[in-house]
Amino acid sequence: MRGVFFQSSFLILLWFLLETRAETHWVFTLLASVPPHVFVLPTALVILVGLFKKRWKALLWQGLPLLLWLFLLMGLQLHPPRPETSNKVRVMTWNVHGGLAGLEPLLSTIQHIQPEVLCLQEARITGPQIWTVLQKQDQRWQMAQVGELVILSRFPVVQKRWLEFPNSFHTALEATLQLPEQALSVVTVHLDRHRLGPTAWDQRMGRTLEERTHRVSGIRQDGVDVVLKSQGQAQQQKQAFLACGDFNMPPLGPLYRQLEDRLDNAFAHSGLGFGFTWNASLKLYRIDHLWFSPDVQTLKTWVEESKGSDHLPVVTDLQLQP
Template identity: 30%
Template sequence: MSAGPVKFAWGLVAVLLAVWALTTFVAERTVPTLLLTYFVLPQVWLVPTVAALLLGAWRRDGRAVLGGAVATALALLLVGWEVPSPSPGSRSFRLMTYNIARGTGGAAELARVISRAEPDVVCLQETNTVLPGVLRDLERRLPGYAAARSREVVVLSRFPVTGVQDRALPDTTRRLLRATVRVRGQPVTLLNLHFTTVLWRGGWAGARDRRAAQVRAVLQVARQTRGPVVACGDFNTPPRGLVDAALREQFSNAFAQAGAGFGYTFPARAPLVRIDHVWLRRASAVAAFVPDARASDHRPLVVDVTLRR
């Protein structure tokens, strides 16, 4: 047996463990690890890991095959491959979160995408449309929904909307829209938001600090809220790093819980990252999926939610 395939496979395991640790525990704390977390597409690791697995099988080297299998499993973890473990129970309501790219796809196509999924609640981002009247036309094409509106985020609900609070996210013009809906007699708080990106013009450190402040604001609102809370929107955050870890302290990620596969939402034509999320507290996901839709530069995320009493 040649030592080459074994060293190659287990060397990849060591590298991938280091990447996982850096993107999980260091992440946004330094510029290099921030770039590794957000901008090095983890799909690049699948090519050498699968090659190591195949090379070990071709050489009939069990140690190399084992190393390749472990490396491939780690690569799938890094790319966000999910195996569903949905909560038991029936669906209380279906929610869609969708960044509509300021309506550039047109109201008719956006309405078709939304109607096809049949959501009870729709959380839209980038509703400050390029052309006047697009949002109004979209709402007209979706009858039966009550609306709660802010500057660039909107909640549409088939359930009664019993409370609305609009507040600014820290250090940005973007908004956090808090809407309370009554789902079969039970109040549910929706937090619809759109975080700034790490590509903020003030520099990496400034963007990191602003995003951390925005996460703290969301968590503070959640702590002050009783009952089920759903935080959803365009977080501009992959399912790793410190922003993701902070949210997991109070919430569970719906796609990680009930989705299958990658669940990538951006860019719509050839998705490579999952940056649109639904986070649940005192609620669980029984199903989660990303429709193949191209009316925006994002794809929507749809989640079937069951509530906890």
């Protein structure tokens, strides 16, 4: 019992620190970058010892820290899919890693999923190539692009613009789509990730690990602010809102909660399982997200297996509320 108490207390304390201090202190920010699988090791060791010594009652008690790990740190979701409707819209977001795996596996996955709205990151060259192929199959496909960010839509793109981050050269891409029911404002982003470094890029962000972490956290905060400002403008114009992309953040921490206070995370509301999107082989993190305004209902959200990138695509079926 004492061991279960200490294990459970450790997991709860760790979750609390990651929720409240990640992005605000470099130690906890880097700790949030550790794959959450690691934190089950003490419990796994106790379970192995219990099996070896046949301590069945002690093994049952290990269910408590195991559940805490699964739900608090691994982000396990248990949402059954809602019934499909005739007016659903399928949205997909994917960091295509510059198309390094080739165009064929990307197109194969996209054509299998058949999205109506497709947000791509690291797609400076690959995005227009995908658009060209899709438009040959269906001329309704339209494209908006700024740099590596691309939004493809079967619905008319009535407005598009780039959104500058206030304190860096980063940008987000915003497009207004005219759906049959109403207008949908879509923003796609690719936020920086924290690195141990030091690469040439890291050196430009700061000389020390603490400086680099602080700088990257500031850029990520700018990205969140840009997304929420866009959502506020969409709300004033009575438009539904969607933010999608590679946020490079697990579902923990102050920045994630800032988004969650105003928007609904698609996988957290209609996903089943862990939803890990990176890396495609090892399944270490859920860092690619789809966010919706409250006037949008998600019916089903999943992560699609693919060999087209080091990231896996996130797909959701949504319905706009009348």
